[in-house]
Amino acid sequence: MIAIFSDTHSRRSHELEGEALTAAREAETIIHAGDFTSETALDAFQDECDRLFAVHGNADEPAVCDRLPTARVVEAAGVRFAVTHRQDGGETGLAMFGRSREADVVVFGHSHRPTVVETDDATLLNPGSHADPRGNRPGFATLEERDDGALEGAIREPDGTLIESLEIRSA
Template identity: 30%
Template sequence: MKILVVSDTHGHDENLMCALQRELPIDALIHCGDLEGSEEYIPEAVECPCYFVRGNNDFFSDLPKEEEFTLGNYRILVTHGHLYGVSMSTCVLEEEARSRQVQVVMFGHTHYPYLEEMEDLTVLNPGSLSYPRQPGRKPSYLVMEIDEQGKAHYEHRYLEKA
């Protein structure tokens, strides 16, 4: 199973379309917020389940602030992260994820790619496809692949600068 995880596209979807062309076919698409209106047409570009959450810039969106669902054997929590103070630390988000007994928590907001795999929890941020902030500032996303044995593997992937 191949899952594309993106965030912080801010209505500028050219790089999202490039990532989709590169990664299709996918079994699910997860967007960690700050879509700024793109939630209307993204599902038309893919033929798989899509999971979207509202970011701090999705002002007039009816999207949920969080989503919890299962893919493979993994219980996943998706949030934009701003309500958990992720710009300072992921500690509050990790505590919330553990209290909900999820195995994977995904967030955006910081525009920095992040991946920490602990024994009981994986915490990840795909970075931003539109406004990356990490050194080198390459647009980024994450691919989560669940192998035939049911184990998840994670990889950040990068596009050339927009």
């Protein structure tokens, strides 16, 4: 399983609970699209997750920014993920970011709004914020490999309530 998070915005912990915490503990790969806010939150995530691939966001303190890149590429389950916190230019800018990295999926954060958008270039996936939804539904995403090689997934609230289902096929 791949678990995807963003926008933790915490000064004290990872703020994971319910199915979000279970996913973080059980996933083979964890992707985080930034805004842990504090080193304490980043360290708490790293304590829960064996394979955390994260970027920093615009609200991260300097010590977090020093430890994490602005963007990265992660390959998992035969799919290429381009990860950023925020990209200027909206959906077009995100799609171009993904194309420049030959990505199947662009994982991003910043808006705190759980979102899946299919473009000609890549699937754009914002898991939302599991801890600080700011008027949106709290969210995180999980993806699991099917027998046919595609990834089947969902964005869920931390209590497990389904927000949106998705399917990803590598190019």
